Amino acid sequence: MALGAVAVFCGSSPGTDPAYAEAARLVGRTLAEQGTTLVYGGGRVGLMGVVADAALEAGGEVVGVIPGGLFAAEVAHTGLTRLHEVGSMHERKQLMADLADAFLVLPGGAGTLDEVAEQWTWAQLGIHDKPSGFLDVGGFWRPLHAMREAMLEAGFVAADAAGVVTFDADLTSLLARLARPARGPV
Template sequence: MSAPLRSVAVFCGSRFGTDPAYEQAAVEVGRTLAERGIQLVYGGGRVGLMGTVADAAMAAGGEVVGVIPRSLDEREVAHAGLTELHVVETMHERKAIMAERAEAFLALPGGMGTLEEITEQWTWTQLGIHAKRSAFYDVGGFWRPLATLVDSMVESGFLTPAHAELVTFDADLESLLANLALPLPAQTKDYDARP
């Protein structure tokens, strides 16, 4: 039986993207987390989908924790109206604090930063650094090419089926949140060493 989630880190674009469905999904995620009493942990920005998910959570009475590197804060990208805003020196610090504060990780559509952040957390689970689930909210099929690549990694022998199952791709937010709340044992990385 799963315990209710208390916090979720959301990784998403600092742009809105070309499909209005992306912004609608960001609103849905922020509002839903707040309504369920789940703290939102995110990158601290006020622009693009990042700002949208934070604004939606705050508008619904939720707690929002932002973590932003000083270089971005100095460009006036930081969101001023959050429950907590942590200004850190590096991207590494940002990701470490987000990983510490969150019980699970969810990616909305975004660019390379979004992809790098969510796959790092997935890797940390695979390596046994933490036992937290990751998920991709597949809005309009945005993450489908990545899901296909993951299948190819398994078929090609670079990823075990068990490690592939550490991450979920789904277009249904209810299903994603239910999956993120399931307990997950720590993983250990196995190697195909040849003599």
């Protein structure tokens, strides 16, 4: 399947390692160069701002989805192709899921985990059939990958549900995986 739009979940701060921002720049630029629309949380700060700016600088289409409270707090990116203001974080996740063909996860904190966990759950429940991929920058997602394997081994996640989530340190490889949803652990 061709990836018309990819939702990127990532930190609203830049993190401590410059490699995180470099990975966000690479993701934004690469999606734009491939003609893939970037859908993201709509912020101008942290890795969110970096990925959006890189896509815009490369001529890409960037769609932001931001809850009204964050818009009012002046963290919204005002230079996007489109910016949707929604009423809640749940509405944000729903609209991002509706707009995207797949989900790509960069380093981030609790909000990033919340966003991707909900998408993984929705795929597991059959609400959608969209894969999630973690770009493992410097081993950042290695503990979560191990946790996914532990959940699989302990019988809390079935193999097909585990396969909806993939991990890769190489962006090109990860995007290829997202373009053809995996089934079974990868």
